[in-house]
Amino acid sequence: MLFNSLEYFIFLPIMFVLYWFVFNKKVTVQNALVLAGSYYFYGLWDWRFLFLIIASTIVDYFVGIMIENNADERKKQKLWLWVSMIFNLSLLGFFKYYNFFVDSFVDMFQLLGYQIKSTWTLQIILPVGISFYTFQTMSYSLDVYYKRIKPCRDFLSFATFVAFFPQLVAGPIERASNLLHQITNKRTFSYEQTAAGLKLILWGLFKKLVIADGIAPIVDDIFMHYETYSASTLILGVTLFSFQVYGDFSGYSDIAIGTSKMFGVELMSNFKFPNFSRNVAEYWQRWHVSLSTWFRHYIYIPLGGSRVSKMKAIRNISIIFLVSGFWHGANWTFIFWGGFHALAYIPVYLMGRNAIYKDSVVGENTLFPTFTEIGQLILTFAIVTFSRIFFRSESLTDSFNFIGRIFNNFSYEHYVHPNGYRMVDYYILLAAFVLYEYRIRKDERSPFKFRSKAVRFVAYTLVVFTMLLFYDSGFDRSFIYFQF
Amino acid sequence: MKKLVKNLVIYSVLILISLEILVRIFYLGEDKPSRFVDEKRVEKWVPNQNGYNVTGNRNQNFIRYNINSSGFNSYQEYVPTDDGVEVALVGDSFIEGFHQPYRVSIGRKVENKLHDEVKVFEYGYSGYDMADQLHLINAYKEDFDLIDRIYIKVKFNNDLNRGEYFVQTSRLNLESPLNKLLKKSKLLVYFSEIGVLDPVRDLMKDVKNLAKGGVSEKTETEESETDQQQLDSTYLANFKSLVSLYGFDKKKTVLLIDVSETSTVFLDYLNANGFQYLDFGNAINNSKRRTTLVYDMHWNNYGRTLVADIIKNDLVTSGLAKNPETE
Helix, strand or coil, X not given: CCCCCHHHHHHHHHHHHHHHHHCCCCHHHHHHHHHHHHHHHHHHHHHHHHHHHHHHHHHHHHHHHHHHHCCCCHHHHHHHHHHHHHHHHHHHHHHHHHHHHHHHHHHHHHHCCCXXXXXXXXXXXXXXXXXXXXXXXXXXXXXXHCCCCCXXXXXXXXHHHHHCHHHCCCCCCCCHHHHXXXXXXXXXXXXXXXXXXXXXXXXXXXXXXXHHHHHHHHHHHHHHCHHHCCHHHHHHHHHHHHHHHHHHHHHHHHHHHHHHHHCCCCCXXXXXXXXXXXXXXXXXXXCCHHHHHHHHHHHHCCCCCCCCCHHHHHHHHHHHHHHHHHHHCCCHHHHHHHHHHHHHHHHHHHCCCCCCCCCCXXXXXXXXXXXXXXXXXXXXXXXXXXXXHHHHCCCHHHHHHHHHHHHXXXXXXXXXXXXXXXXXXXXXXHHHHHHHHHHCCCCCCCCCCCCXXXXXXXXXXXXXXXXXXXXXXXXXXXXXXXXX | CHXXXXXXXXXXXXXXXXXXXXXXXXXXXXXXXXXXXXXXXXXXXXXXXXXXXXXXXXXXXXXXXXXXXXCCECCCCCCCCCCCEEEEEEECHHHHCCCCCHHHCHHHHHHHHCCCCEEEEEEECCCXXXXXXXXXXXXXXXXXXXXXXXXXXXXXXXXXXXXXCCCCHHHHHHHCHHHHHHHCCHHHHHHHHHCCCHHHHHHHHHHHHHHHCCCCHHHHHHHHHCCHHHHHHHHHHHHHHHHHHHCCCCCCEEEEECHHHCCHHHHHHHHHCCCEEEECHHHHHCCCCCCECCCCCCECHHHHHHHHHHHHHHHHHCCCCCCXXXX
């Protein structure tokens, strides 16, 4: 079930009404409803893969308890932690990476001059959201192991924590320390929280339906036929892809966070206006925050983080970016994408500028950014956008050909929309979007923060009206991050 | 909770009203002309109405239409006479031409190309099939007897689904009091045009199919596609039935068809029985320039010019008009 489908707009109010009016007496009953709803929500894609979620839930539930039960024996605790890691990584390894390893193995032998026929590759369907919920359950076992949280002994609550439908298929990847206690405790209805949730859902839908889906046919066309387009069109294509992937994923996250709010649950922020980052380090503090912090807590810091020698710190940075790339997909393009970001991040780290923008936003105390800040924003956006050529291309060959066409034969040509629409509509739309996001840049959870009710009403109306102006009924409206 | 429900209702209503106003200000929703069945049981547009046809979310195609006193979209009134050369173009939405300025329609282009030596009356109506077309010609026999040449646009796979004319209630249901009321809201018309209501319609269809026992329409289509030969013979039988019921003047009536999309069974029948036809598919499909509109599949100005050329050449060949190039 997609967030931007009619089914969801029937499902959500039904769940809301049942949750607050029918099953509102006991938290266990509410959780049972949410769990059943979550399994239904997921099962509409492919009910067979529900068993993977249930299996992951059972394994980590028992691992958590066993780690606590063996409090005096660290070795046994470690063994139980390994059970969780091996189980979850095996799921990922099989469903997501098996064919990639087999193909890479065959390619490597062929490079060495041995001809092997790949007979081991399998027809495997990637279960939606597997990278998200396996990381969530692993983080739970790790947190129990490192004594950051107590294990959950209520199976129903734990299963609800793993399968909570708003964030099940594409995050935010929650930590048990943030989400689990909200699931186990009684929730109370709050008008302010629900209204804030509805506003986020509206803003998320706008980003998905207008920004991402509006641009998608142009991006698809340019990347599919890049051999026939000039450099200016290729630059346009990858720039628009930057907006598309941002609109798509942050739109999804906003809807997820907004939906959770409607059920009295606060999820962590996943996007904090990454297009207004002044360097690559700040970008990673603002883009897909739940994944970045996951890697930071569970890989980067255990490896020593930045409190080690410079060389080791550079190694650690490289590792998390390469792993992050690999997390996105079983393709060398993603690993290159991660490697490129490591190369862009390391100079920032060496100059000691990786944490200087941690607690501020661009134009912190001014209406407009300074010229220096504008330069920083453009440079960061250009670096990040360039990396997306690897992210979007089908193969490394395509990526390098794409880049080659930009640099070897620079020329300008007028681009015509594949469906004949006026391109100027999209340029105006994006300019307005960037300006509006700049206005709200200090609070990603309040996209309609206006004192005047009338202004707020005008904003809602314009958002809905623009959604109609750019609605495309013939477009496949799935989310990009579902493939990960 | 009461506050939430109250505010949701108030905001929703106010937003809908604002959207209705915005849609009207920017003229995003098209004007839907009214249709009716006349005293001769011919379905057509209510005479003497005009408005704007709009295509695309953002008003990308904005065309004025003008329904004349005969109930068809045209710049002129249809008064066939004994004098002069008069031509009729009968067909569906391609001939109706709501997607084009009515002053540069196919008929008008033919007239211009022949220096107004002929008059072209366009009897186009969205959804007309062969039964509608032959019934129209038969119902208005006195008028069509005065017309010198009749072109009927036919798509073999679409327009021969029935062997007898009857009034299509599904189209006329659009004139039900409820639909008339709904049409008053430009916002609803706009929703419908851009596909916002499609998921709702699909869901209702699915629910209906489920209630019927789970037979989806898709399956029926898939099954029917498996026996094309049988379909071809059904279409041909329908054609024969229509011709025998409503008549067909082979001397002056010409079918406008896309040969590349027409069954050879039908073409063989036409050739063997002296039916005249013109192929517009060759010119349209092999054109190096785009022949259809950007926002839908109807012919654009260039496509219409190509079709007008074909008709003009036929009129010259048949001796009804002089070749303007040799004058």
